[in-house]
Amino acid sequence: MLSRESEKRKAPVIGIEGAPRVEQKAILIVDDDEIIRETLRDLLESKGHVVETAETAKEAMEKSKARNFNLALLDIKLPDMEGTELLKKMHSVTPRMMKVMITAHGTLKNAMDSLNFGADAYLLKPINEKELLKIVDELKLSQERLIQAERLAAIGKTAGMVGHDLRNPLQGMTSTLYLAKQALKSPKAAGMQEVAGLLDTLDGQIAYMGKIVADLQDYVRPLAPALVETSLADLIRETFSTLQVPRSIKVIVQVEKGIGNVMVDAGLMRRVLTNLTTNSIQSMPKGGRLTIRADKTRDATVIAVEDTGVGIPEEDLGKLFSPFFTTKAKGQGLGLPVCKRLVEAHGGTITAKSKPGKGSTFTIKIPVTKKG
Numbered sequence: 001m002l003s004r005e006s007e008k009r010k011a012p013v014i015g016i017e018g019a020p021r022v023e024q025k026a027i028l029i030v031d032d033d034e035i036i037r038e039t040l041r042d043l044l045e046s047k048g049h050v051v052e053t054a055e056t057a058k059e060a061m062e063k064s065k066a067r068n069f070n071l072a073l074l075d076i077k078l079p080d081m082e083g084t085e086l087l088k089k090m091h092s093v094t095p096r097m098m099k100v101m102i103t104a105h106g107t108l109k110n111a112m113d114s115l116n117f118g119a120d121a122y123l124l125k126p127i128n129e130k131e132l133l134k135i136v137d138e139l140k141l142s143q144e145r146l147i148q149a150e151r152l153a154a155i156g157k158t159a160g161m162v163g164h165d166l167r168n169p170l171q172g173m174t175s176t177l178y179l180a181k182q183a184l185k186s187p188k189a190a191g192m193q194e195v196a197g198l199l200d201t202l203d204g205q206i207a208y209m210g211k212i213v214a215d216l217q218d219y220v221r222p223l224a225p226a227l228v229e230t231s232l233a234d235l236i237r238e239t240f241s242t243l244q245v246p247r248s249i250k251v252i253v254q255v256e257k258g259i260g261n262v263m264v265d266a267g268l269m270r271r272v273l274t275n276l277t278t279n280s281i282q283s284m285p286k287g288g289r290l291t292i293r294a295d296k297t298r299d300a301t302v303i304a305v306e307d308t309g310v311g312i313p314e315e316d317l318g319k320l321f322s323p324f325f326t327t328k329a330k331g332q333g334l335g336l337p338v339c340k341r342l343v344e345a346h347g348g349t350i351t352a353k354s355k356p357g358k359g360s361t362f363t364i365k366i367p368v369t370k371k372g
């Protein structure tokens with residue numbers, strides 16, 4: 001049991017040491033009472049959770065915008081705002097984050113109200129540790145179920161679309177093959193040239209179908225990245241070896257000297273870079289510049305893919321990473337959601353910046369992890 005009145009103890013350092021780990025659950029505790037904050041932190045950390053704390057509603061909003069939390073524990077009385085107000089705000093910004101209200105007996109009505117404002121559960125003070133841990137465990141499960149359900153719904157929708165999208169290149173391939181066979185029947189050298197051209201067309205059609213299938217698989221399958229020490233320069237080189245870059249696009253690769261190797265799943269990261277560079281190439285139908293920059297901060301490797309293409313209208317920026325958002329006639333709208341999923345499987349983040357008419361930059365940050 002926890003109680004409000006006891007002597008203050010020295011606050012430990014707030015925040016998470018190092019970078020977020022794959023699959024780690026993060027919990028935000030918002031309470032103006034330091035003893036409660038720190039006791040809850042000790043309890044939850046001892047169960048392997050990652051915990052941050054906030055003393056005020058303002059601090060809580062800042063922290064919840066700065067990183068993704070799976071769960072927030074919110075005191076109903078805060079110095080700068082009613083807990084229910086904070087709950088409403090948080091629910092509108094991060095609806096997926098589970099929220100549990102903490103309340104004293106006198107404010108039970110508030111607790112009930114808070115369920116209507118998006119809280120997933122409430123706890124009475126003094127907090128019973130077992131009850132809290134049970135709620136945390138159950139919430140983790142229900143959140144995982146929710147994400148899984150959303151993904152399954154998306155997969156169902158995709159199955160129909162993919163069938164439709166694969167049919168076009170398949171029909172194209174059938175006609176190309178027919179033409180190639182006809183050309184082979186011609187004994188002249190011109191026939192051979194024609195066949196070579198048709199084989200190139202087939203190559204493109206196969207690559208297009210391959211991308212559809214690969215994106216779908218990456219979006220659906222469970223991910224378990226096998227982190228291996230990888231050279232970024234090699235990773236970028238390999239990415240370009242499978243891409244067809246039009247002559248009108250100048251490619252610039254800037255890998256900071258001494259950047260060393262990164263711990264990533266090379267296959268997955270290549271898919272991320274392929275999707276980002278493909279988008280950039282597609283955004284520059286009249287040509288332009290594609291720059292890939294890689295450098296390192298103290299705790300992360302940063303890779304930026306920058307183009308001088310058509311850019312993205314501001315109202316679209318928030319939709320980029322949602323499945324099936326596309327402005328292209330032949331697009332699935334899975335490229336970026338896949339990138340996000342793969343980068344997050346590395347414990348990293350991906351963000352987009354763009355100026356319509358000037359170009360776009362996608363930035364990936366991968367936390368530096370130790371070997372093994």
Ligand SMILES: Nc1ncnc2c1ncn2[C@@H]1O[C@H](COP(=O)(O)OP(=O)(O)OP(=O)(O)O)[C@@H](O)[C@H]1O
Nearest residue numbers: 279280283311326327328331332333334335336360
């Ligand atoms: N570099 C970029 N420049 C301009 N717009 C972009 C860029 N990258 C993404 N977009 C916009 O975001 C949308 C979604 O991109 P995403 O890669 O997820 O799907 P897509 O490219 O449309 O289809 P696909 O599934 O084949 O990748 C695009 O349709 C485009 O409107």
Ligand SMILES: [Mg+2]
Nearest residue numbers: 275279335336
């Ligand atoms: Mg794309």
